[in-house]
Amino acid sequence: MTTTAFGPTHVVPPLGMPAWEAPDPARPTVPLDPLLPVRLLERRGDWGHVLCANGWQAWVDGRHLVAVPQDPPAPDAPPTAVADPRSLLARAEEALARYRAAVEELAGGALDGESFRRRTRDLRIGVVVDGESVWLYDSTEKRWVYGDGTRLSTYATDHPPDTAPGAP
Template identity: 55%
Template structure:
């Protein structure tokens, strides 16, 4: 099992999450992974893939469903540009996370019910993987995953229109 500091995501779970298994055997189902959860693919056997999560937990999944994260793009050494500045996207992600946290707190305190919580979070989508100075940021409004090396954002994957909710 990997220690948390060894974790290097190679994939994320699909947008609707995914089933896991204790072994490469469909008769031994385990828990379901959250949508867009970063994972590290560490082994493969046919269509099966063994993944490790950031907390060291490991399971087998249908490896064909994993969404790969590309290798880090090379840095450019260029200063921040208006369109390449990662801070506006980070601010939007922070607002979305804060909104989710407020709704979760309200639900835990009993000031809202589960239906109100679900209604409030229905259109909420965010994704971020931070690994030292590198970050992968999901902007579903633009339909893109971005890579950030600390100096700029670089598009590295787009979300197909059919995949967006």
């Protein structure tokens, strides 16, 4: 028997979402967790049939799924202003250290929940390392960059194309 690797096409929105056994509002099931990676298998109008990494399937309101990019930029893509990943890696390490310290204080009883939320509210970090590839979230420019060990290029941005940083 051959198994294929699970590759998500979407994630569940940050607040989670309701799910149904079939594309029928009368058949609800367990809601999906926030930011859960899923593969969209089929669309029927606004309904989306999704597969979760554990093999569980459900129907959701497909309009609310968040698409994830599938392939990094081609290696010959032009480099961006952030050609060296070290500064982004240093910022990610600093943000993670600040988050870790806040978690330690919360777990030790030195912070309450509201103080923890205030201390971590503006922290934005994202790092995915997969062999020689790295995806880093640049919170200053509000974009994801992809690196192959030699340079970085923009992978996705929070800005619409006409207002992206550095756009004419």
